[in-house]
Amino acid sequence: MGGCGIAGCINMAGGRISGDTIGKMLETMGERENGLGAGYACYGLFPEHRDDYCLQFFFDHEGAKSEVEELLKSLGSIAKDEKVYSHKVKSMRPPFPIIWRYFFNPSQKLEWRGRSDLSNDDLVVQLAMHINADVPGALCVSSGKDMAVFKGNGYSYEISKLFDLGRYSGKMWLSHSRFPTNSPAWWGGAHPISILDWSVCHNGEVTSYGVNRKFVEMAGYRCSVLTDTEVVAYTWDLLVRKHELPIQAAAFAMAPWYHQDIKRLDPESARLATWLRLTYKEALLNGPFSIIVGRREPEVTLIALADRKKLRPLLCGRSVDGKTAYVASEECAVRVVEPSAETWTPNAGSPMMAQAGKGILRVGTEHPFEGVG
Amino acid sequence: MPQHASPKRRMELEAPDRFRPVVDHELCKKCKKCVSECSYRALEFVDGAVKPIGGCVACGRCLSVCPAQCIEIRQIQSMFPPHANFNERVRRGIMSQATTGGVLLTSCGTDIPYPVMFDELLLDAAQVTNPAIDPLREVVETATFVGGRKGRLEVKENGHLHIEKEPGPMVAMDMPIMIGHISLGSVSYNAQKALFAAAKELNILAGSGEGGLHKDFNVFSQNLVSEVASGRFGVTGDYLKRTAAVEIKIGQGAKPGHGGHLPGEKVSALISQTRMIPLGTDALSPYPHHDIYSIEDLQQLISVVKEATEYKVPIGVKIAAVHNVGAIASGIVRAGADFITIDGFRGGTGSTPRIIRDHVGLPIEVAISVVDQRLTKEGLRNRVTVFAGGSIRSSADMIKAIALGADAVMVCTAAMVAMGCRVCQQCHRGVCSWGIATQREELVSRLDPEVAAARVVRLFRSWNEELKEILGAMGIDSVESLVGNRDRLRYFGPNSKIAEIMGVKHVGEGWG
Numbered sequence: 098m099g100g101c102g103i104a105g106c107i108n109m110a111g112g113r114i115s116g117d118t119i120g121k122m123l124e125t126m127g128e129r130e131n132g133l134g135a136g137y138a139c140y141g142l143f144p145e146h147r148d149d150y151c152l153q154f155f156f157d158h159e160g161a162k163s164e165v166e167e168l169l170k171s172l173g174s175i176a177k178d179e180k181v182y183s184h185k186v187k188s189m190r191p192p193f194p195i196i197w198r199y200f201f202n203p204s205q206k207l208e209w210r211g212r213s214d215l216s217n218d219d220l221v222v223q224l225a226m227h228i229n230a231d232v233p234g235a236l237c238v239s240s241g242k243d244m245a246v247f248k249g250n251g252y253s254y255e256i257s258k259l260f261d262l263g264r265y266s267g268k269m270w271l272s273h274s275r276f277p278t279n280s281p282a283w284w285g286g287a288h289p290i291s292i293l294d295w296s297v298c299h300n301g302e303v304t305s306y307g308v309n310r311k312f313v314e315m316a317g318y319r320c321s322v323l324t325d326t327e328v329v330a331y332t333w334d335l336l337v338r339k340h341e342l343p344i345q346a347a348a349f350a351m352a353p354w355y356h357q358d359i360k361r362l363d364p365e366s367a368r369l370a371t372w373l374r375l376t377y378k379e380a381l382l383n384g385p386f387s388i389i390v391g392r393r394e395p396e397v398t399l400i401a402l403a404d405r406k407k408l409r410p411l412l413c414g415r416s417v418d419g420k421t422a423y424v425a426s427e428e429c430a431v432r433v434v435e436p437s438a439e440t441w442t443p444n445a446g447s448p449m450m451a452q453a454g455k456g457i458l459r460v461g462t463e464h465p466f467e468g469v470g
Numbered sequence: 471m472p473q474h475a476s477p478k479r480r481m482e483l484e485a486p487d488r489f490r491p492v493v494d495h496e497l498c499k500k501c502k503k504c505v506s507e508c509s510y511r512a513l514e515f516v517d518g519a520v521k522p523i524g525g526c527v528a529c530g531r532c533l534s535v536c537p538a539q540c541i542e543i544r545q546i547q548s549m550f551p552p553h554a555n556f557n558e559r560v561r562r563g564i565m566s567q568a569t570t571g572g573v574l575l576t577s578c579g580t581d582i583p584y585p586v587m588f589d590e591l592l593l594d595a596a597q598v599t600n601p602a603i604d605p606l607r608e609v610v611e612t613a614t615f616v617g618g619r620k621g622r623l624e625v626k627e628n629g630h631l632h633i634e635k636e637p638g639p640m641v642a643m644d645m646p647i648m649i650g651h652i653s654l655g656s657v658s659y660n661a662q663k664a665l666f667a668a669a670k671e672l673n674i675l676a677g678s679g680e681g682g683l684h685k686d687f688n689v690f691s692q693n694l695v696s697e698v699a700s701g702r703f704g705v706t707g708d709y710l711k712r713t714a715a716v717e718i719k720i721g722q723g724a725k726p727g728h729g730g731h732l733p734g735e736k737v738s739a740l741i742s743q744t745r746m747i748p749l750g751t752d753a754l755s756p757y758p759h760h761d762i763y764s765i766e767d768l769q770q771l772i773s774v775v776k777e778a779t780e781y782k783v784p785i786g787v788k789i790a791a792v793h794n795v796g797a798i799a800s801g802i803v804r805a806g807a808d809f810i811t812i813d814g815f816r817g818g819t820g821s822t823p824r825i826i827r828d829h830v831g832l833p834i835e836v837a838i839s840v841v842d843q844r845l846t847k848e849g850l851r852n853r854v855t856v857f858a859g860g861s862i863r864s865s866a867d868m869i870k871a872i873a874l875g876a877d878a879v880m881v882c883t884a885a886m887v888a889m890g891c892r893v894c895q896q897c898h899r900g901v902c903s904w905g906i907a908t909q910r911e912e913l914v915s916r917l918d919p920e921v922a923a924a925r926v927v928r929l930f931r932s933w934n935e936e937l938k939e940i941l942g943a944m945g946i947d948s949v950e951s952l953v954g955n956r957d958r959l960r961y962f963g964p965n966s967k968i969a970e971i972m973g974v975k976h977v978g979e980g981w982g
Binding site: 278301302304305306307308311312314315316317340341342343345346355356357365366368369372373375376377378379381383384385405406408466467468 | 596598599600601603608609611613615619620621622623624625627628629630631632633636637640846849850851852944945946947948950951952953954955956957958
């Protein structure tokens with residue numbers, strides 16, 4: 098994605114964070130964006146619909162909306178649907194999509210194109226990818242439970258104003274401001290890119306995109322947004338949800354140690370490291386990146402990871418009271434909301450992890466395969 | 471009773487020589503070294519001077535050994551009346567067949583100037599949005615692993631992450647290069663020794679070829695891929711078990727649908743012992759394996775070889791690139807192969823019918839892409855290692871082959887050229903003046919295995935350095951991130967249909 102700003106925060110003690118906080122964090126890093134896309138993801142914001150899949154869409158026209166509604170109704174029930182609140186921002190230029198939200202539950206014993214072996218999660222993934230690839234004028238922006246993505250084509254302050262982020266509060270926020278260089282600026286291309294309960298904000302350019310794309314396509318994912326970030330999101334879903342890799346192992350597959358350094362590990366870890374590299378060599382994300390990844394299952398979790406050469410910035414922070422964890426491209430993003438926060442930088446290729454209800458599970462300087470929690 | 475044509479008459483009708491060594495008699499020291507070194511007997515010393523007597527193949531041996539540097543090999547200008555359709559090559563073929571009445575034999579890869587897609591591909595580089603990496607200052611990895619993969623790893627967590635057991639045999643190479651199967655028989659003892667020693671020094675693999683393994687070469691076995699070809703020459707349980715990997719050879723790019731050809735002239739005592747065949751007989755491998763008439767038969771042979779080697783080494787299958795190569799490769803993976811070697815139609819050989827070499831098969835560039843796309847579509851690409859060969863001439867070809875979808879390349883001719891080969895296409899005659907493709911002791915001794923091995927080592931080290939330079943320029947720090955990364959290639963040629971089939975965008979097209 099070229100040069101971009103990323104920021105995230107999570108309350109680990111059961112409290113909630115207002116949308117104004119993440120807005121401030123992101124907007125402070127104004128140097129990192131050029132008005133061609135920004136977005137936010139919030140987790141834990143729909144307590145009354147926490148067990149429904151929240152599907153949010155951009156529709157280019159009413160026809161696309163009715164087509165998607167028909168599809169949803171044929172596959173399950175809609176508990177509630179509503180327009181995603183937005184109000185006019187004078188500086189933003191049209192076109193503006195119709196932004197709509199559905200709280201959706203797939204029917205029991207549902208078949209998807211002749212397949213009856215899919216879990217509800219699998220079905221939602223298939224559904225979102227099908228809509229994005231095959232329904233003209235419709236784009237599923239987020240599809241997880243108790244989470245939502247607010248994004249668009251504009252500056253970070255325009256997008257936070259557009260959606261009036263202050264009206265939301267949640268356990269965790271992720272955000273991204275864009276300076277696109279390798280794919281066009283459009284509403285769907287803004288970050289976070291989300292599938293199921295995963296969302297990814299990404300600063301960087303994956304030089305191995307063609308390989309990573311093959312990796313997820315082999316597992317049945319369909320790439321429709323055509324950005325490297327989309328593939329990163331699918332890779333997390335595939336490695337952690339489908340292949341059940343612990344998060345540290347998945348992070349290692351994406352940003353592995355060099356073979357020459359693996360030799361220095363204890364024999365058991367070296368064996369794991371080597372086989373992670375061999376088995377998942379197509380998952381290696383080459384080139385510069387720092388990413389913030391959000392997840393809701395089994396508990397709201399924040400993951401921050403930089404590439405193995407650390408060619409993009411990534412900084413972590415913890416509030417003085419120890420309740421809130423922060424990650425950002427730049428320290429100013431943390432200082433602006435928590436001037437005396439403790440800050441540190443994780444190692445190249447080593448994930449920082451924080452979880453609601455648990456605290457910081459990894460600071461990002463540990464042994465790659467140390468257990469958590 | 472038919473009349474035999476007179477010798478004079480026959481000479482008139484035969485194809486004229488194409489080359490002539492020309493000696494500068496003012497400079498000539500009359501040492502006669504050129505005469506004794508010319509294994510094609512194209513020179514003689516008469517009336518106090520060296521003179522050409524016909525039969526020169528432009529192997530270049532004479533001029534390389536001439537202390538006075540007074541020999542020049544000239545291509546004899548065509549004396550055929552110009553005709554674009556019945557060109558000189560066509561007319562020479564007719565003349566040769568009219569003389570011999572047989573299938574024309576030749577060697578090396580085809581010399582017909584078919585378009586080379588490698589030369590129509592351009593690579594990408596990093597600018598601004600991602601940093602290029604200097605391999606002299608930063609780590610750029612080229613280690614390549616050969617073997618089957620499961621596609622998924624089960625990781626256990628109890629305080630510390632670990633795996634219960636390693637998923638299967640895997641062989642590490644320091645660079646994505648394998649020296650292809652060049653059998654003892656097609657080449658000399660010294661040539662094979664040099665190739666094997668180079669593989670060991672480079673920590674890469676080399677193919678044994680189908681001629682079995684000479685006992686002296688057991689020291690190299692951890693860098694060797696033993697070959698089970700249709701003739702099963704030299705195949706014993708011990709031979710299979712000793713090496714790092716085993717390859718079942720179904721076909722070869724230079725002669726798809728044919729078995730090996732080793733002319734009796736090359737079956738010396740040494741070859742006879744290693745191949746376990748009678749002295750001086752032609753060793754012609756059957757066209758198919760007579761226990762493989764179908765994919766299920768191949769599956770059985772793969773299982774048999776896996777049993778014989780106790781699942782300790784990867785088992786691969788080599789096929790010539792033919793029109794339906796994608797589906798065939800898919801079947802081979804499903805039959806249990808840990809690696810596949812695809813050999814393009816330009817691949818070299820020590821002996822092949824010219825009709826097959828020049829007219830059968832697929833270019834490797836297309837075959838790699840088609841196989842990679844097919845295996846990806848079927849969710850199989852991450853189960854298998856893919857080697858590609860069939861005229862990988864340079865590091866540029868190697869890099870493009872990898873970007874098109876090969877995990878590693880198989881190289882033969884370039885290694886031979888490093889050892890002295892001039893690609894004169896006379897290997898099948900068994901009188902190679904460079905001591906490579908011959909079994910005549912006086913010729914074999916011309917090749918110093920140590921010198922030859924060092925040259926092959928330097929060649930491939932330089933290719934590997936060039937690979938790192940290109941990877942770094944692309945902002946990629948490990949070679950696996952280039953495998954099948956066709957996004958980093960653009961097609962710059964006359965036929966955009968080829969680009970479409972290869973899954974490569976045209977020059978000028980960006981990312982989105």
